[in-house]
């Protein structure tokens with residue numbers, strides 16, 4: 001039976017995420033324009049960042065989701081819209097899978113991949129923070145690749161993705177057992193659906209990224225290939241930092 005407040009594994013994982021987040025936040029320079037990621041690890045980063053802001057750090061955040069925006073506002077972190085920030089010095093975000101030493105990652109299990117990729121693409125230095133359960137030997141080996149698609153005609157887009165050899169499933173909101181409503185599809189902040197596409201271990205992430213992106217109806221996908229300069233990995237032995245080229 002599951003422990004009522006999460007088991008020891010979950011507590012360790014949270015502590016490792018927190019340690020990775022703290023290490024990344026400690027390296028944020030003064031006057032930084034900073035992309036603020038989404039997800040549980042990014043939220044631990046926001047806590048650490050808010051503490052540094054209270055101590056006097058000057059920073060301006062650019063949020064990657066409505067939820068991150070609301071949390072940053074509530075924590076007193078100054079914000080700018082992406083369109084008012086011509087270039088970002090750095091972005092810090094979580095990930096679902098990371099492959100070393102290439103530092104290619106999969107993102108989007110929280111549903112924010114489109115804005116996360118737009119913010120990452122505008123950033124000079126992309127930093128990923130994870131616990132070591134996220135390190136895999138090949139992207140796609142454990143989790144599906146989230147693909148954000150236009151709602152109109154989504155079943156046709158799904159068929160096109162299936163023709164590439166993917167196994168797309170439209171993401172649904174969890175059902176509320178107490179109210180027992182019919183399941184509803186998950187809709188992103190930008191008003192699209194997510195198709196979670198099982199792939200198995202991906203031999204060539206660059207080729208797959210291009211093939212997915214070329215399909216009509218696809219807005220963006222969660223393969224972030226060559227979009228990370230540094231990864232902080234929290235684990236039982238502390239925080240490991242990996243940079244591209246290492």
Ligand code: A5P
Pocket residue numbers: 037038039040041042093094095096106107108109110111112113116
């Ligand atoms: C949000 O869409 C995602 O890309 C998250 O950054 C990613 O899923 C990692 O989330 P956790 O930190 O919650 O594992």
